[in-house]
Amino acid sequence: xxxxxxxxxxxxxxxxxxxxxxxxxxxxxxxxxxxxxxxxxxxxxxxxxxxxxxxxxxxxxxxxxxxxxxxxxxxxxxxxxxxxxxxxxxxxxxxxxxxxxxxxxxxxxxxxxxxxxxxxxxxxxxxxxxxxxxxxxxxxxxxxxxxxxxxxxxxxxxxxxxxxxxxxxxxxxxxxxxxxxxxxxxxxxxxxxxxxxxxxxxxxxxxxxxxxxxxxxxxxxxxxxxxxxxxxxxxxxxxxxxxxxxxxxxxxxxxxxxxxxxxxxxxxxxxxxxxxxxxxxxxxxxxxxxxxxxxxxxxxxxxxx
Numbered sequence: 001x002x003x004x005x006x007x008x009x010x011x012x013x014x015x016x017x018x019x020x021x022x023x024x025x026x027x028x029x030x031x032x033x034x035x036x037x038x039x040x041x042x043x044x045x046x047x048x049x050x051x052x053x054x055x056x057x058x059x060x061x062x063x064x065x066x067x068x069x070x071x072x073x074x075x076x077x078x079x080x081x082x083x084x085x086x087x088x089x090x091x092x093x094x095x096x097x098x099x100x101x102x103x104x105x106x107x108x109x110x111x112x113x114x115x116x117x118x119x120x121x122x123x124x125x126x127x128x129x130x131x132x133x134x135x136x137x138x139x140x141x142x143x144x145x146x147x148x149x150x151x152x153x154x155x156x157x158x159x160x161x162x163x164x165x166x167x168x169x170x171x172x173x174x175x176x177x178x179x180x181x182x183x184x185x186x187x188x189x190x191x192x193x194x195x196x197x198x199x200x201x202x203x204x205x206x207x208x209x210x211x212x213x214x215x216x217x218x219x220x221x222x223x224x225x226x227x228x229x230x231x232x233x234x235x236x237x238x239x240x241x242x243x244x245x246x247x248x249x250x251x252x253x254x255x256x257x258x259x260x261x262x263x264x265x266x267x268x269x270x271x272x273x274x275x276x277x278x279x280x281x282x283x284x285x286x287x288x289x290x291x292x293x294x295x296x297x298x299x300x301x302x303x304x305x
Contacts, residue, residue: 002016002017002018002094003015003016003023003026004016004017004103004107006103006106006107006113006117007117008106008110008113008114008116008117008118009114009117009118010086011086011087011088011117011118011120011121011124012086012087012088012121013087013088013089013090013103013106013116013117013124014027014087014088014089014090015089015090015099015103016042016089016090016091016092017092017093017094018093018094019042019043019091021043024039024042024043027039027082027089031057031082031084031089033054033055033056033057034057034059034082035052035054035059038052038059038082041059041061041080042080042091046076046078047061047078047080048061048182049061049062049063049182049183049185049186050186051186051189051190051193053193053195056084056085057082057083057084057197058081058082058083058193058195058197058198059080059081059082059083060080060081060083060186060190061078061079061080061081062078062079062080062081062129062132062183062186063076063077063078063079063179063182063183064076064077064079064096064132064133064135064136064179064183065077065136065139065175065176065179065180066095066096067139072168072172073168073171073172073175074139074172074175074176074179075175076175076178076179076182077092077093077095077096078092078093079091079092079096079099079132080092081125081128081129083121083122083125083197084121084197085121085196085197086120086121087121088121088124088125088128090128096132096135097135098128098131098132098134098135099128099131099132102116102128102131120199121197122197122198122199122202123202123205126202126205126206126209129187129209130205130208130209130212133183133209133212133213133216134212136176136180136216137216139176140176140216140219140220140223143169143172143173143176143220143223144219144223146165146169147169147223147226147227147230149165150162150165150166150169150227150230151230153165154230154233154234154237155237159234159237159238159241162234163231163234163238166227166230166231166234169227170224170227170228170231173220173223173224173227174224176220177217177220177221177224180213180216180217180220181217183213184210184213184214184217187206187209187210187213188210190202190206190209191203191206191207191210247304251299251304251305254295255292255295255296258288258291258295259288259291259292262284262287262288262291263284263288266280266284
């Protein structure tokens with residue numbers, strides 16, 4: 001349970017990390033107009049992204065990617081916003097660096113408080129969302145680096161490792177696409193929102209955030225297509241390598257057939273040519289070697305080897 005408050009120029013930012021029942025009660029007492037369902041949403045594990053408009057405030061649920069190093073997967077981290085005429089309330093789990101570092105800077109530096117809060121609650125609200133959206137770009141840059149690494153390793157002999165990396169990366173990109181796509185309608189609703197809390201000039205600012213999300217979506221979609229192409233290429237290479245191995249094994253099996261036939265015939269307890277000759281073994285071995293050479297030459301001529 002952590003509730004932190006910063007006030008500057010008649011604008012208040014309340015930041016709540018991992019809200020407990022006491023935090024919800026404190027919000028209810030401080031802001032009686034908050035709907036009970038909205039207060040219930042901030043303690044729910046994962047809510048779908050949404051925008052609720054009330055006469056006195058706006059309530060938003062948004063998701064932003066958070067890297068899970070153990071699972072090697074970007075998971076959605078929820079941030080809830082209450083926006084009023086002179087306040088912004090953020091509720092989150094404390095794992096998103098932009099929110100944590102921004103609040104710490106505002107606590108430590110008056111210039112940071114002035115930059116964020118002097119323009120009013122709606123501008124502070126926009127600045128926080130903008131920072132969270134911009135934070136997705138480095139995550140996708142890391143995905144790009146992983147894509148290039150897989151591209152370099154695609155033609156290596158260790159196909160199992162490449163296929164495993166492809167599967168993990170594709171799962172991560174699918175998760176990122178789901179997170180990014182879910183935020184676009186919310187920001188578009190903010191851009192078109194006609195609410196007294198949001199000044200008219202904020203439409204352009206939220207439009208800029210929407211453009212950033214569209215770029216992020218396009219990057220994620222492009223990476224997804226590239227990974228699918230790499231997966232097809234990896235499957236083709238794996239099939240080719242298997243065919244190569246099967247071809248060599250088939251050639252070896254075909255070469256062994258006449259040799260096995262000769263050794264089986266001479267292993268029978270009957271009278272055979274040269275069977276009593278003291279040099280029979282050398283002669284049989286020579287015939288076998290000659291057969292092997294002739295078969296290899298034939299395979300070579302037919303471009304089977």
